Amino acid sequence: TIPSIYGAQNEGTNFANTLLSSAFLLRGYGSGTFIGRTMFNTNFEYRFPLATLDDGSGLLPLFLRRLHAAVFVDSLAVRGIGFNNDTNLFERQDLDQVFTSTGAELKLDTTIGYGLPLTVLLGYYFGLNTEYGNDFSFFFGFHL
Numbered sequence: 013t014i015p016s017i018y019g020a021q022n023e024g025t026n027f028a029n030t031l032l033s034s035a036f037l038l039r040g041y042g043s044g045t046f047i048g049r050t051m052f053n054t055n056f057e058y059r060f061p062l063a064t065l066d067d068g069s070g071l072l073p074l075f076l077r078r079l080h081a082a083v084f085v086d087s088l089a090v091r092g093i094g095f096n097n098d099t100n101l102f103e104r105q106d107l108d109q110v111f112t113s114t115g116a117e118l119k120l121d122t123t124i125g126y127g128l129p130l131t132v133l134l135g136y137y138f139g140l141n142t143e144y145g146n147d148f149s150f151f152f153g154f155h156l
Contacts, residue, residue: 038111040115064078113139
């Protein structure tokens with residue numbers, strides 16, 4: 013398969029990335045659009061609070077803690093290949109082009125079951141290199 017030949021790939025949405033994961037976060041582009049042996053990835057993110065809720069609902073085991081938002085710019089340079097949506101082909105990349113995306117996220121921090129933290133995430137992403145990106149994309153997810 014291509015990932016085993018070329019190495020790491022990009023992750024298109026904000027899934028749970030760990031230190032053991034080899035995927036690089038580049039929101040606004042599809043997962044696996046860029047695959048390579050060498051990748052340089054930057055993430056600039058500004059988070060700000062919207063509301064401190066600190067509210068529960070009777071006996072329902074759900075406690076709303078806070079609502080916050082973030083705006084970001086992600087970028088990636090890769091030595092490997094990138095999938096061009098216009099030609100439907102993988103094209104060789106050699107760190108000479110930087111792929112950039114931007115967007116915003118809304119996060120709701122909660123506690124469920126009287127002790128389990130859960131963050132609900134709604135993201136709106138845009139890949140600026142549209143021949144490789146998929147224009148605007150939405151993401152809805154949960155983080156435990």
